[in-house]
Amino acid sequence: MRLLGRSDAGAASADAREAAGTVISVDGLGKTYGAGEDAKVAIERVDFEVATGEFVSIVGPSGAGKTTLLKCLTGLLEPTTGRISFEGREIAEPPARMAIVFQDYARSLFPWMTVARNVELPLLDKGIGKAERRRRVGEALEAVGLPGTERRFPWQLSGGMQQRVALARSLAYKPDCLVMDEPFASVDAQTRFELEDLVLELRHAFGMTVLFVTHDIDEAVYLSDRIVVLTRSPAVVRKILEVDLPRPRDQAATKGHQRFAELRTELLELVQTQRPTSPRPDA
């Protein structure tokens, strides 16, 4: 496995990254909750960069502080130490060119609003005309495969469809960067595969950078260009893994690829060997 660690593909993508420019840079980020004796260090120190157009996943054992890291990255939470910049500017509040898809669609979509209103909501205070808003809502719903659902309510849709609405909301916002927090953790496997492919398509079609938090090893390998592996809390970056699998990805072909299996095993070992108890022989 390590033979391919600095493969040609890896070197090539590193060059490509440099050429594309950096969209997010995380520099010595640390986050401690509370102070004094009750202080809990969630993130010790995390550094990484995300290039424009890149698909980067953040993976770690549960309780690794993935959500904390994501909240810092999106400006929802202030880091204790270090700095994060987005498009060259330090993040102090959620940036206008960044959209977030939350894990729990049942909470992030508002049941008192129609689907169209949910998607339109972020556009309302942005000085965008009514006709333009309606056009964007229609396009976004079309793009996620839910045309004509404008007048329905989120609770009239299945879980997978609701997460598509949440995705449409972020698309209508026209972000440069899409941040997703375990977005498919609560849908069934078949729907999850469909949504994974949808995200890849949309990222390609809209040319977005994607930052994707997940605890699912297969999902991370399947989707990403690179994977940032965190240790258990207090988190540091354990390794940044290059995913040198060809694109476009395909559920059957990509997952049948030998390289997929290798990467998957490597990632699994990186995540699993950090259990508090000594690793089991069969792990």
Add this chain to the structure above:
Amino acid sequence: MRRRARIVALELWLPVVVVAAWWTLSAGSQSLYFPPLETILEEFRATFLSSGADEHLRPSLVNLGLGYGIAVVTGVVAGVLIGMNRWAAAALDPLVHFFRALPGPALLPFAIIAFGIGTTMKVWIIAFTSLFPVLLNAIDGVRGVDPTAREVARAYRLGRLRRIFAIVLPSASPQIMAGLRVGLQTAILLMVVSELVASTSGIGFFILQSQQQFEIADMWAGIVALGLLGCILNAAFGLVERRVLRWYIATHGEVVR
């Protein structure tokens, strides 16, 4: 439709039986306390469904409407402002609970010396007493807005007013409605009590005056009128509530009580 008809039939049979029994058993009654229902209904019609309504019903409804209206507006506005400020909510919590627990009629002696026995006193006591259940529930509802909803609002950079009207208020609405329901019951109670204690008009005054003049059928007519008024207001409230909380009933099955 047939199912609906069955439910209506199920709900109506007992009241019909009770009224029929009352009518039959009280027919020709010579009892001072329990005059025939026929007489009571006749007085009811004469007093509350004709010209008498203006004299006895309207003052009560005006007081109720003004008092409750003030309580609703003040309670919801203050509740949102206090609920959105953690420090204000913590500081005011004991006071709100104190006034919520204080039985409204206990304030009547004060209200009478402060405002006399006119409309002002009644509107004040209705508004002040029904304010606290509304306020308490509004504060709680606003504080209980889901953290994810707040994060969505921040992440998509919604304006402050947009946050309040598109997210905070609707999200708190099930609890706000629960507070409004309790507030309405409190308001009706204080409407009557304030008229029983110090008044020259209104349903409460009519009941008391009839009793003092041994017009027992009139007294009963007033009581029937109050019962019906309560039912009508409750039903109207239910209609509004089902409309406002349509999404909540669809996702949770029932409203907060």
